[in-house]
Amino acid sequence: MKIKGFKITFWRVVAAIILxxxxxxxxxxxxxxxxxxxxxxxxxxxxxxxxxxxxxxxxLAAGGFTITAIxxxxxxxxxxxxVKPTVLTAFxxxxxxxxxxxxxxxxxxDIWHPLVFGNHHSPMFExxxxxxxxxxxxxxxxxxxxxxxxxxxxxxxxFLKGIYIVLVILGVLISTLHQSxxxxxxxxxxxxxxxxxxxxxxxxxFFVTAVGAGLGMTIVESYLSWRALGHxxxxxxxxxxxxxxxxxxxxxxxxxxxxxxxxxxxxYLFDGSFYSFMWWLETLxxxxxxxxxxxxxxxxxxxxxxxxxxxxxxxxxLLNRLNVSMTAMEYSLKANYLPSWQEMAxxxxxxxxxxxxxxxxxxxFDIFEEEHPYEEQIETT
Amino acid sequence: MSKAMLIDLTECxxxxxxxxxxxxxxxLPGKVGKTLDYANYTVVxxxxxxxxxxxxxxxxxxxxxxxxxxVSALHxxxxxxxxxxxxxxxxxxxxxxxxxxxxxKYEWHKPIPQVRKCIMxxxxxxxxxxxxxxxxACQNEGGGATYFGERDELLKMAHQRIKDNPDTYHNFVYGxxxxxxxxxMFLLPKNVxxxxxxxxxxxNNLPTEPLPDLTWNVLNKIPVFVPxxxxxxxxxxxxxxxxxxxxxxxxxxxxxxDENKGE
Numbered sequence: 001m002k003i004k005g006f007k008i009t010f011w012r013v014v015a016a017i018i019l020x021x022x023x024x025x026x027x028x029x030x031x032x033x034x035x036x037x038x039x040x041x042x043x044x045x046x047x048x049x050x051x052x053x054x055x056x057x058x059x060l061a062a063g064g065f066t067i068t069a070i071x072x073x074x075x076x077x078x079x080x081x082x083v084k085p086t087v088l089t090a091f092x093x094x095x096x097x098x099x100x101x102x103x104x105x106x107x108x109x110d111i112w113h114p115l116v117f118g119n120h121h122s123p124m125f126e127x128x129x130x131x132x133x134x135x136x137x138x139x140x141x142x143x144x145x146x147x148x149x150x151x152x153x154x155x156x157x158x159f160l161k162g163i164y165i166v167l168v169i170l171g172v173l174i175s176t177l178h179q180s181x182x183x184x185x186x187x188x189x190x191x192x193x194x195x196x197x198x199x200x201x202x203x204x205x206f207f208v209t210a211v212g213a214g215l216g217m218t219i220v221e222s223y224l225s226w227r228a229l230g231h232x233x234x235x236x237x238x239x240x241x242x243x244x245x246x247x248x249x250x251x252x253x254x255x256x257x258x259x260x261x262x263x264x265x266x267x268y269l270f271d272g273s274f275y276s277f278m279w280w281l282e283t284l285x286x287x288x289x290x291x292x293x294x295x296x297x298x299x300x301x302x303x304x305x306x307x308x309x310x311x312x313x314x315x316x317x318l319l320n321r322l323n324v325s326m327t328a329m330e331y332s333l334k335a336n337y338l339p340s341w342q343e344m345a346x347x348x349x350x351x352x353x354x355x356x357x358x359x360x361x362x363x364x365f366d367i368f369e370e371e372h373p374y375e376e377q378i379e380t381t
Numbered sequence: 382m383s384k385a386m387l388i389d390l391t392e393c394x395x396x397x398x399x400x401x402x403x404x405x406x407x408x409l410p411g412k413v414g415k416t417l418d419y420a421n422y423t424v425v426x427x428x429x430x431x432x433x434x435x436x437x438x439x440x441x442x443x444x445x446x447x448x449x450x451x452v453s454a455l456h457x458x459x460x461x462x463x464x465x466x467x468x469x470x471x472x473x474x475x476x477x478x479x480x481x482x483x484x485x486k487y488e489w490h491k492p493i494p495q496v497r498k499c500i501m502x503x504x505x506x507x508x509x510x511x512x513x514x515x516x517x518a519c520q521n522e523g524g525g526a527t528y529f530g531e532r533d534e535l536l537k538m539a540h541q542r543i544k545d546n547p548d549t550y551h552n553f554v555y556g557x558x559x560x561x562x563x564x565x566m567f568l569l570p571k572n573v574x575x576x577x578x579x580x581x582x583x584x585n586n587l588p589t590e591p592l593p594d595l596t597w598n599v600l601n602k603i604p605v606f607v608p609x610x611x612x613x614x615x616x617x618x619x620x621x622x623x624x625x626x627x628x629x630x631x632x633x634x635x636x637x638x639d640e641n642k643g644e
Contacts (some may be wrong), residue, residue: 035489042418042486045477073614075621106472106487106494113471114451123596124451124475126603169614176610177603188449188479188596191586203599329478 015352022349025342029103037342043335048343051325053100053350055182056318057093058131059210063221064090064138065175066214072168079241082233084145084367085225086218091138092354092361098135100350123184130178137171146365179210186324194328195265196279199256202324208252212286213317215245219310223303229359231368239300242309246294249313253287278319278327286316383442384461384507385532385564386516387539388435391549394524395433397425402518406502419488422499423515426581432573435527436582437515438463438484438499439556439563441591446476446485448593454496455485460508461532461564462501470496481560481587501564532564539568551575555583561591 029037040047063086071079102108114128144160144167147153160167183206186193199205219241222233260266269276289312299305330337339347361367400413403423414421423437444463447455454470457463476485476496488494502513511517516529528535539554549571556566567583569575575585 031492033490033492033494034487035491041489042477042483045474045487069614073618073621075618075625104473106474107470108472110469110471113469117452117469119448119450119453121448121593121597121600122451122475123600124449124473126600128451165618169611169618172614173607173611177607181600184596184599185475187599188445188592189481190588190592190595191481191584200595333483 015356018345018348018352021341021345022352025345026103028342029346034104034106037340039337039340039343041335041337043333044330044337046325046329047337048326048339048347049100049104051322052318052347053104054097055185055325056321057097057100058182059179059206059213059317059321060217060314061090061093061097062175062179062210062214063218064093064141064214065172066211067218068141068168069172072165073172079237082218082222082237085221085231085362086214087138087141087145088358088361088365088367089217089221091135091142092357094131094135094138096350096354097131100347103346123181123187126181127178127185130174130181134171134174134178137167137174141167141171146361146367149366175210176207180204180207182206182210182321183324186328189329192329192332193324194268194275194331195263196260196268196275197324197328199259199263201255201259205252205256208248209286209317209320212245212248212252212313215241215248216290216310216313216317219245219306220314223307223310225358225362225368226303229362229368231362235301235303235306238306238310242290242300242306243294245310245313246290249287250291253283275327275331278323282316282319282323284316285319286313289313289316382460383532383564384501385440385530385535385566386501386513387528387530387535387554387566387568389526389528389539389542389568390432390434391568391570392524392526393425393433393435394526395425395427395431396523398518398523399423399435399515399527400425402514403499406505406514417484417498418486419495419497422497428577428581429573432570434578434581434583436482437565438501439482439565440499440501441560442562442564443560443591443593445479445481445560445592448596449475449479451475458503458507460503462503462507464500464503465496465498467495472496479592481584481592482582535566539566542568558589559584559587561589561594 025037034040038047038049067079067083067086070076071083098111102111105111114125115132118125118129120126140160141164143153144157144164148157180203183202183204186198187200187202190198219238222238225231226233260269269279290309293299293305293309293312296305300309326337397413400421400423403409404413404420407422409420409422411420413424415424415426417424417436423435425433425435428434440457440461440463442457444455444457447453447457447463450456450470451473452469452471454466455463455476456466472494474485474487474496477483477487485496485498487496501507502511506513512529516527519525519527528538530538536554536557539557543550543552543554551569551571554566555569555575556563569578569583575583579585
């Protein structure tokens with residue numbers, strides 16, 4: 001990183017420490033194996049690298065299909081200003097899910113096998129195919145507005161702009177499939193997952209809450225790029241996203257709660273166990289806090305209020321995915337899993353690298369430039 | 382024809398010759414252990430006084446591990462055993478997560494690890510028409526608790542035993558119906574409740590339907606769902622863009638319509 005006037009700041013030091021730790025952990029993992037670098041065991045085979053990097057990561061990158069659907073399919077042009085940063089985040093997010101998987105897979109060099117030897121009965125196969133295809137779609141979507149500034153890319157970029165709506169519809173379609181199949185992964189373990197989280201409707205719920213997470217993440221990342229890079233998305237646009245997010249979440253929550261009643265599971269909410277605590281914490285973060293903020297007029301009209309609603313939702317979403325993939329599994333596996341420092345360092349390193357690349361991409365590809373010589377074409381087709 | 386094993390736990394003496402024979406047959410390192418791992422495909426544990434439980438892969442009729450494996454590295458052979466192909470495996474460990482009996486184990490200490498579990502001596506014995514190493518050792522040197530044969534014949538034998546000695550056995554064959562049936566089945570002594578066996582590998586909360594049905598009932602909807610959803614999305618796009626065109630033709634300036642936030 002040889003940039004003119006590179007200053008040492010607090011966050012840069014933190015980032016450097018994380019990256020060094022991540023590098024050491026990476027060395028241990030690939031030279032000595034998963035056992036040396038992680039706290040995974042026969043009792044607890046999926047940890048942070050699946051729960052956070054993949055299952056949460058894919059969900060948090062859902063902004064890509066949510067926002068493009070709002071803007072291009074539902075034609076709400078007002079939200080056009082956030083399309084580019086959101087597509088960029090989604091593209092980065094999906095690329096890193098694919099890369100992070102290399103750390104978790106025992107035979108990482110065979111990561112391409114599902115695309116060739118696929119077993120179509122496996123939700124994991126569906127996930128692999130969809131994530132690979134959607135990353136390609138996002139790459140095309142991103143190129144269509146990032147590469148326009150290079151002369152020799154004009155022709156292919158114009159072509160991509162011409163078929164942009166096809167990319168958007170394809171993206172929404174594929175996202176619907178794989179956001180839900182993240183939930184399908186756990187449908188096959190009815191007797192292992194804690195009753196508070198197991199339902200046969202997990203695929204539906206994972207999809208619905210991914211839409212919410214897409215909106216929440218868009219809010220969070222708009223706030224962060226405003227703080228770090230000074231690009232301001234209109235507040236009323238973000239506030240509306242928060243409102244939509246809460247409507248979706250409340251719809252989900254009512255359906256989910258009905259499921260608890262019908263399944264006679266309400267007593268688990270009040271048994272004072274660790275699991276009930278985690279469930280309430282999750283509910284507080286992604287249902288209660290955003291709802292309260294959105295319906296308080298003088299909170300939702302401030303930047304901090306909108307950000308808090310979005311951030312709280314994202315935290316709750318993250319907790320929900322970790323609860324399904326780790327907490328609820330611990331219930332039956334009787335294992336006390338806590339991620340090792342290596343697992344945390346690697347996951348944190350990916351977040352850091354993503355931040356750095358996002359910062360560079362914003363500078364080089366005019367991500368926040370709203371006026372674009374080619375924009376007219378999409379508007380009219 | 383589907384090869385199977387029946388383990389009559391009233392006859393098991395806990396001698397462990399089955400586990401030793403298994404180690405020898407598959408060249409597994411180390412001494413015979415008490416928990417299943419990469420070097421122990423089967424273990425024998427004392428449940429209560431002189432009652433033993435032997436744990437091993439159940440070779441389910443409709444195996445969950447084979448269903449979840451994204452690359453079919455695990456699959457059910459026509460002869461009965463559920464076998465593993467290391468060349469196909471990508472190491473995602475979904476099989477370990479999904480197996481209702483927690484059977485597949487991993488070589489955590491290796492840089493390039495394999496999934497390890499009992500394969501019912503498929504390569505070395507079943508293919509040649511021989512009984513499994515553990516069953517042979519048990520009959521010849523052990524308590525004679527493990528029987529090898531055709532699944533339906535072993536089931537007939539098990540039910541005959543329950544009928545002849547209703548005071549000795551629990552009135553069910555464990556593995557006849559659990560998760561759609563398994564190829565390794567157990568007869569349990571009546572004086573020990575099923576709950577006592579739970580920590581040693583016999584779960585008491587399994588459904589009788591095969592678990593792969595649960596995910597397949599979701600996944601088989603995809604071909605039906607995709608055309609419907611694609612039509613809806615394309616239709617919404619057409620509808621919402623058409624509105625602007627109509628307004629343009631009528632000479633109305635298209636306005637920012639944020640009220641009609643679709644679906």
